[in-house]
Amino acid sequence: MSRILIIISCLFNFAFSTTNQDLIWNKGETLITFLINHNINKDVYFNLSKTDKELCTEIEAGIEYRLIKADNGAVLHALIPISEEMQIHIHYKKGQYVLDIIPVIYETKTELLTFKLTSSPYQDIVNFTKNKHLASEFIKAFHKSINFKKVHEGDVVALKYEQKVRMGRYYGSPVVLGAFVRPQHQDEKYVYQNPDDSLYYDEKGKSFSSVLFRVPVAYKRISSDFTYKRFHPVLKYYRAHLGTDLSASVGTKIVATSNGRISHFGVKGGYGNTIIINHDGGFKSLYGHLSRYNKQLRAGMSVKQGDLIGFVGSSGVSSGPHLHFGMYKNGRAMDPMKIVKSTKKVLSGITLQKYLKNANSIKKELEISLLKNGTPFKLDEIQIFSPIKK
Numbered sequence: 001m002s003r004i005l006i007i008i009s010c011l012f013n014f015a016f017s018t019t020n021q022d023l024i025w026n027k028g029e030t031l032i033t034f035l036i037n038h039n040i041n042k043d044v045y046f047n048l049s050k051t052d053k054e055l056c057t058e059i060e061a062g063i064e065y066r067l068i069k070a071d072n073g074a075v076l077h078a079l080i081p082i083s084e085e086m087q088i089h090i091h092y093k094k095g096q097y098v099l100d101i102i103p104v105i106y107e108t109k110t111e112l113l114t115f116k117l118t119s120s121p122y123q124d125i126v127n128f129t130k131n132k133h134l135a136s137e138f139i140k141a142f143h144k145s146i147n148f149k150k151v152h153e154g155d156v157v158a159l160k161y162e163q164k165v166r167m168g169r170y171y172g173s174p175v176v177l178g179a180f181v182r183p184q185h186q187d188e189k190y191v192y193q194n195p196d197d198s199l200y201y202d203e204k205g206k207s208f209s210s211v212l213f214r215v216p217v218a219y220k221r222i223s224s225d226f227t228y229k230r231f232h233p234v235l236k237y238y239r240a241h242l243g244t245d246l247s248a249s250v251g252t253k254i255v256a257t258s259n260g261r262i263s264h265f266g267v268k269g270g271y272g273n274t275i276i277i278n279h280d281g282g283f284k285s286l287y288g289h290l291s292r293y294n295k296q297l298r299a300g301m302s303v304k305q306g307d308l309i310g311f312v313g314s315s316g317v318s319s320g321p322h323l324h325f326g327m328y329k330n331g332r333a334m335d336p337m338k339i340v341k342s343t344k345k346v347l348s349g350i351t352l353q354k355y356l357k358n359a360n361s362i363k364k365e366l367e368i369s370l371l372k373n374g375t376p377f378k379l380d381e382i383q384i385f386s387p388i389k390k
């Protein structure tokens, strides 16, 4: 089946040996094909709730997953990431297989990095942190508001960022919380991420991003909200719904939430007939359970915001006609309704006040760090590892 990347180790005990395998999830592979290939009873999938069946559809081709096998080749454990924070855990227990959704254990490090340029901001950040994803997120955050070709040696760069670390490796997507560039011969530029919508704004609360999103359907009501890694206190189980269900009659028109390029056009597991559109700034939108597609479209084509892409239906795992609307940034599922609400180019009211308070405290931290020359954390052995394919 899959290509074997690394056989990490063989653990021995008195009864039998087990083998750990880190593998890559193939394109076209589904949880069902995985279960069939490994002689695991398909009921572990069919017995799941509708929401968990949808979650199992979130496995992305290209992600790394782990198998722990007995010496006879039988799977004892399978750990398959479905997001940066959750994974499917299939394990053999008392003569049968069990499927759980469990959290991925990682640490989040928040760091300040301030320095005077020696080459380019991108290259200097890579040199300091060995983290290319962080360097490109820093450049993206400014969204062309600064010409990085016109910054020079000696100009000041400061950033506050978050990076997940798992088993001694960078994990998932870094988040730039705030940053500034202070060139010697140009105005300084600030950028801060608004925690509410993950978009970047300047120090006055004006959006840098040209990527703005709209609600893709005239819906009757929200039948299921977005929830991320919610622990069920009674069932002791993690539940999540990585999108918003917008109920509407069969055949209601669905439009593209923003300009972009279609990256998926066809059936996608529990989501049924599905369209995925990639947008600028690392955003991706997903439309599930369609009854029909706009037949003029196919994968690879560009669409504009408001273009008809398909019609509401109930295909896949669905109890009634609705659109499952998902939004992702750098592969991380976001609350779609928060993102579509932020279609204003300038923050105002309480949102602005909250944003400015947060921005000012980050600015202060960066100024203090600059005086002390704050340096970032470095891992001894650095490998970029992400469960989410870029």
Ligand SMILES: [Zn+2]
Binding pocket: 054, 224, 241, 243, 244, 245, 324, 325
């Ligand atoms: Zn849904």
